[in-house]
Amino acid sequence: MVVDDSVVIRGLLGRWVESDPALSLVASHRNGKLAVDDIERSNPDVVVLDIEMPEMDGLTALPLMLRKKRDLVVLMASTLTRRNAEVSLRALSLGAQDYIPKPETSSEVTTSLDFRRELIDKVKALGARHRGTRGPAGGARPMRAETGAGRTAVADALGRPVQPAAPRVGAYGKPAALLTTKPYSAVRPRVLAIGSSTGGPQALQQLMREIGTAIRQVPVVVTQHMPPTFTAILAEHLGKAALRPSKEAENGEILQPGNIYVAPGGRHLVVDKEGGQAIARLTDDAPVNFCKPAVDPLFDSVAKVFGSATLAVVLTGMGHDGAAGVKTISAGGGSIIAQDEATSVVWGMPGAAAQTGLCSDILPLAEIGPKIARILSGGIR
CATH class of the missing domain: 3.40.50.2300 (Response regulator)
Structure with missing residues (x-):
């Protein structure tokens, strides 16, 4: 209609x-x-x-x-x-x-x-x-902004039950039950990097509500597929959810622990190192995976700057943006959590990340926040 x-x-x-x-x-x-x-x-x-x-x-x-x-x-x-x-x-x-x-x-x-x-x-x-059929979740091309209502493991915003998609097959064909994981890094994270698309804004807000008190020691960098104007408002909403400072990232600014930095629409956000400090860089490079901002450039950059002290999360979204970055983070010794299929609005991006076999966990949205909080506090992984 x-x-x-x-x-x-x-x-x-x-x-x-x-x-x-x-x-x-x-x-x-x-x-x-x-x-x-x-x-x-x-x-x-x-x-x-x-x-x-x-x-x-x-x-x-x-x-x-x-x-x-x-x-x-x-x-x-x-x-x-x-x-x-x-x-x-x-x-x-x-x-x-x-x-x-x-x-x-x-x-x-x-x-x-x-x-x-x-x-x-x-x-x-x-x-x-x-x-309940297999659509273009993994293969469809996200062109510009993708966002949507996030879901929990139990119900959506109206209390409607959320059922797993059937059959439970990964974005590139491997059955979910056969997906492999790798151990978490033994190094305590010094950055939290998050990538999301379709369904991301609601998922991000739920996540921030659950980890706001745990991110005091690390900066949080977020790439959500969204156009200009929308990303500024999203940053405001995430700050309210986490009760932490949150804004669109600015070129050259130092990334402060406890702060949330959102990639502005139409620019890629990457992390660089200058004078021994992590800083934000905004680039006007071509779209990656048909997206701008894109997750892969962010993930590649945090792996380069933070190595094994990187913790990354791939949330709900169309396409496969972030999967290449997952490989880079894993090669540098960092850890990755992917949202599971049942709680994703579209299991494209997290499905592609899970299919690499390099994630440390594939979790329902409701379990990702508590897991991150435990990891950032130095607790048992």
Whole structure:
């Protein structure tokens, strides 16, 4: 179902959906009220929901849709304004699975191949998860920003039960039960590096709530696939969750223990060493794994600076960004934790990391925070 007040956008998105043999357009509406009234009749698996619409906007319609169909997958669509970024992140906390940044004009939407690919990739990946089938979780290409509602091992933001995807097969075909792990580093971590994408904002907030008191001795560097404006707001939310200073990283600043640094949208965040201190570097290099910021450059850089004192985490997300960096961190003696399939919105990135056989743990989201806290405090691994 496509819900947008622009007839041009509705028609365009509908044609894109219908042109894919794996998808079918069941309904198209100009406002949230019409969409809510039609949920039970059309029974969509996925709704692409605009934010700003007359009569009933997307944020108002979202909980009403989810009450009518509790397992509905909702993908919010919004332009890159601060208000829309705030609303999109709010929607994730209310049960939306993800969002997609929409070009500001109809003409830009029409000509944006990236937007079309990202939209179709996300609809297919999230829809496949919803239906318990294997979609493009590992193979789909994340084009720009990917984020979404994180899940716990028990329920999502609306209390809806979360079931493991079936069959439980890794992103590149190895059964989850056969995945191998390696021991944790014996060296106490001096940095915590986190990579995430689809489902990341909610997962990150849960994680930060659980480890806020444990990160006083280490800086935390985060790459979440997101565009500009969104990353600044995400940093604010993470700071509130952890009760620690949190901001977008700035080029050349010293990484202070107990602080959270988020890669700004459109720039890669890497860690460098200068005068014996770890500093943040922002680069304008080409996208990596079709993403900017990307996780691999961050992971490669922390492995170079911190070696065996690196602790990294790969959370929910589409694609395989971070898997190459996992190999670099492991080669340097560091440790990696990957989120498990059952609690990931999309088990692409963590699945690819797990498939390397180099992670020290593959854990449900609810267990990652306590594990990190124990490791950072020098406790038993």
